[in-house]
C-alpha cells in the first residue's frame with residue numbers, strides 16, 4: 267500500500283514520502299502526516315530476533331513506500347554504524363522501577379542523533395529520486411541538541427548546506443561549544459538574541475517568504491528543514507519504540523502483546539509523537555506519559571484541553587525542553603480532530619494570532635492515551651541526587667524530568683505496568699547541572715574539570731563527543747537579532 271503525505275491544514279496538498287522529506291514543511295505552513303497508518307507486517311516476536319538496523323528497516327519501509335529496499339537499507343546502514351558507541355545502538359538499562367531506553371550513544375550524545383544521523387541520507391536519496399538539481403539548504407532552529415546533531419549529520423554532505431540558529435545564552439556551555447567548533451565547508455552557526463521560540467518562529471518566517479525563496483531558486487538553492495517537523499526525522503524515531511518493546515519481549519520481561527508505558531521528556535513533541543505513531547502501527551502501549559519541565563504548557567493542555575503559550579518563558583536546567591510552542595502537537599491535533607484539516611487549520615490560526623486555542627470535548631477525550639506531568643527544577647535536581655545515591659546510576663537533567671514525573675505517576679495511580687523512560691541525553695552533555703545535583707552545591711570549576719570528576723564518580727568513561735571539543739578551535743562567531751536571520755542566510759549563500 268502506498269502511503270502519501272498530506273498537510274495537516276489542507277488534505278488536498280499530498281505527495282510522496284521522498285518529496286515530503288525534501289520539502290520539510292508544507293507550503294501552507296502545515297505539517298506532513300501519513301494519509302493512513304500502516305501496520306507492522308511481522309510479529310513483535312519475529313522483530314525481537316532482529317538487530318536495530320533490521321527493525322528500523324521494518325518500520326521505515328511501511329512509511330517510506332516510494333523508497334526501494336536497497337535505497338532504504340543503504341540509508342540505514344550509513345546512519346546506524348560505528349558512530350554509535352554501542353553495538354545495540356539503543357540499549358535498555360533497568361534502574362529501580364523502570365527501564366531507561368538510552369538514546370544517547372550516537373555522535374553528539376543526545377537522542378537527536380537517532381534521527382539526524384539518517385536524515386541527510388534520506389534527504390539526498392529523496393532529492394535524487396525526484397531529479398532535484400538545486401543544492402539543498404537546511405535551516406534549523408535549535409534548543410541545543412538538534413543543532414549539533416544536524417551539523418554533525420550534514421557536515422560536508424555533498425549537495426547540502428546547513429545553517430543553524432540557536433538562542434544565545436539559552437543552551438548549555440557544552441552544547442554551545444559543540445556547535446561553535448563544528449567543522450565543514452558547508453556549515454554556518456548563528457546565535458540569536460532571543461529564545462528558542464524566537465529562533466523557531468524566525469526559521470518558519472524564512473520558509474514562508476516566497477520572494478526570498480524565489481531569489482534562492484534563481485541562485486540554485488532550495489530550502490529544507492532538519493527540525494522535527496520533517497517526517498524524515500519523525501519516522502526514524504518510531505523505530506526505537508518498536509525496538510524497545512521487542513527487546514523486552516526478547517529478554518522475557520514481557521509477553522508479546524502485553525501493553526507497556528513510555529515516559530518521555532518532551533519539548534517540541536516529536537519524540538513522544540513517534541511513540542504515538544508506534545502505537546498506531548501495532549506496538550501495545552498503555553500510556554504515553556508526557557513529561558514537561560517548568561515550561562508546562564503541554565501538562566496544562568492535557569489537563570484542560572487549552573493550549574496557551576501566553577506565559578513566561580522559563581530557562582531551566584533542561585534547556586532542550588524549554589519550549590512553549592510544541593510544533594509537533596499539530597500532528598496530534600490533526601489525529602484527535604478525526605483528521606479534520608479545517609479544524610486543525612483553525613486552531614493553528616488561533617495559536618498564531620492569540621497564542622492559544624481550545625480543543626473540543628470530543629478531541630480531549632481522544633487524548634486518552636496520553637497523561638501529562640511536570641517536574642520543578644528543585645524536584646529534578648533532588649531526583650538526580652537521590653537516584654545516584656541509591657543506585658549509582660547517573661542521568662541527565664532531561665531524563666530526570668521524565669523519571670521524576672514517572673515516580674509521581676506510579677505512586678499516585680498504582681499503575682505497575684512495565685515502564686520505559688526514554689533517556690534523551692548523556693549526563694556529560696549537562697555536566698554542570700548534573701554535578702551540582704549530585705554534590706548538592708554550586709560548582710565553581712570549569713566544565714571540563716567537572717566532566718573529569720563526573721567520570722571518576724560514575725565510572726563511565728568520558729565520551730568521545732566531549733573529548734573532541736575539549737581543545738577544539740571556536741570556528742563560528744556570528745550573533746544576530748531575530749529580525750536579521752534571513753539576512754544571515756542570504757550572506758552565507760552569496
Ligand SMILES: *Cc1c(COP(=O)(O)O)cnc(C)c1O
Pocket residue numbers: 376377378411412494531532533534535536537538586587664665690691
Ligand atoms: C530535543 C530534546 C528533548 C525534547 O524532545 P522533543 O522531540 O522536542 O519533544 C528532550 N531531551 C533532550 C535531551 C533533547 O535534546
